[in-house]
Amino acid sequence: SYVLTQPPSVSVAPGQTARITCGGNNIGSKTVHWYQLKPGQAPVLVVYDDSDRPSGIPERFSGSTSGNTATLIISRVEAGDEADYSCQVWDTSSDHPVFGGGTKLTVL
Amino acid sequence: EVQLVQSGTEVKKPGESLKISCKGSGYSFTTFWIGWVRQMPGKGLEWMGFIYPGDSDTRYSPSFQGQVTISADTSISTAYLQWSSLKASDTAIYYCARHWYDGTPGGYYYYYMDVWGKGTTVTVSS
Numbered sequence: 209s210y211v212l213t214q215p216p217s218v219s220v221a222p223g224q225t226a227r228i229t230c231g232g233n234n235i236g237s238k239t240v241h242w243y244q245l246k247p248g249q250a251p252v253l254v255v256y257d258d259s260d261r262p263s264g265i266p267e268r269f270s271g272s273t274s275g276n277t278a279t280l281i282i283s284r285v286e287a288g289d290e291a292d293y294s295c296q297v298w299d300t301s302s303d304h305p306v307f308g309g310g311t312k313l314t315v316l
Numbered sequence: 317e318v319q320l321v322q323s324g325t326e327v328k329k330p331g332e333s334l335k336i337s338c339k340g341s342g343y344s345f346t347t348f349w350i351g352w353v354r355q356m357p358g359k360g361l362e363w364m365g366f367i368y369p370g371d372s373d374t375r376y377s378p379s380f381q382g383q384v385t386i387s388a389d390t391s392i393s394t395a396y397l398q399w400s401s402l403k404a405s406d407t408a409i410y411y412c413a414r415h416w417y418d419g420t421p422g423g424y425y426y427y428y429m430d431v432w433g434k435g436t437t438v439t440v441s442s
Contacts, residue, residue, distance in 0.1 A: 239418075241428040243361075250320075250432040251361075251411060257418070262430065294361050298426030304377050305427060307353075309360040 210299040212308035219314040226282040228311045230295030233276060238297040240278040242271060245292040245310070254293075255280060282313070290315045318342040320350075320412050320433035327439045328402050335398035336436045338412030345393035346370040349415040349427065352386060352397045355435075356408045366415055366427075367395060402440045409435040 213231040220226040230240065242255040253262050255271040258278070268283045282289055295308040323337045340350065351366025365376035369388040376386070388395045395412055412433040419425025 239426050239428075243429070243432075245355075245361075248434070250434045251413075251429075252432070253428065253430050256416075256428050256430070296361075296428060298428075300424070302378070304365075304375065305363045305429075307361040307363065 209302045210297065210306050212295055212297065212306055214293075214295060214308040214311045216309070217312045217314060219316055220282075220285050221316045222285055222287060224285055226280075226285050226289070226313055228280040228282075228293050228313065230278040230280070230308045231276055232278070232297065235278050235297065236273050236275050238273075240271065240273050241296045242269075242280045243294045243296065245294065251294075285313075285315055287315050289313060318414070318431050320414065320431055322410075322412055322433040322436045325437045325439075327441070329442055330402060330404055330440055332402050332440075333398070333400050334402055334438065335396050336410060336438070338395045338397075338433050340393045340395070340414070343414070345388075346390050349417070350388065350395045351413055351415055351429075352384075352395075353411045353413055353429070354380075354408045355411065361411075364397070364410075369395070402438075404440050404442075406438060407440050409437050411435045 244252045244254045254269045258273045259271040270281045292310045294310045299306045319341050321339045346369045349366045349368050352364040354362045364380040367374045367386045385398045413429035414431040415427040416430040
C-alpha cells in the first residue's frame with residue numbers, strides 16, 4: 209500500500225519557521241491533510257486539502273504539495289506549537305487512509 | 317459544537333473482551349462516517365476502519381479485519397470498537413474520528429478526519 213515518510217523530529221527556535229515534510233510517490237497528485245497531536249488531547253486537523261485551514265487554526269499554519277513531497281509550514285513558531293504532526297492521504301488503491309509516521313516538533 | 321466523547325481508560329487481561337465507545341453530538345450522527353484510529357506506544361497513527369451509521373456500512377483496514385468489530389447505535393449517537401479476545405499487542409490509545417468526505421461520485425474522492433475524540437487508553441497486561 210501507499211507509504212508516507214516523515215522525519216522523526218524537527219527543531220526550531222521560537223519565532224522561526226518550521227517546515228515538516230511528508231514524502232510519498234507522486235504525492236502531488238493526492239490531497240494531503242495534517243494533524244497536530246498533543247498528549248492527553250484530541251488530535252486536531254490543522255491543514256486539509258493540501259493548504260486550507262479549518263476555522264480556528266491560526267494563519268501561521270499552511271501547507272504545500274509538489275511532486276513527491278508535501279510540506280506543513282508553521283510560521284512564527286510558538287512554544288504551544290510543540291507537538292507531533294502527522295500527514296495523511298487517501299490511498300485510492302487500497303481505498304483507505306494512510307498516515308505518515310509522525311514528526312515531533314521541538315521548540316527550542 | 318461538534319464533539320466526540322470517548323469512554324474512559326481500560327485495563328484488561330489477555331483473552332478478555334472489551335467494547336469502547338464514542339458518543340457524537342452537535343451534528344447529524346447518521347450522515348457522517350465515523351472511524352477508529354490506533355496509536356501504539358511511541359508509534360504513529362494507524363487507521364482501523366469506519367462505519368456509516370445511517371446504514372451500518374462498515375469498512376476495515378486489512379490489518380484489522382477480523383481482529384476488531386466496529387458498530388454504531390444511532391438511537392444514542394454512539395460508535396463502538398470491540399474485541400472478543402484481547403492481546404498484549406492491543407495496548408494502545410484508540411481515537412474515534414468523524415470522517416469528512418470530498419470528491420466526485422464515481423471519480424476521485426477522499427476522506428479526512430475533521431473532528432476527533434480525546435482517545436481511550438487500553439492496557440492489556442497479565
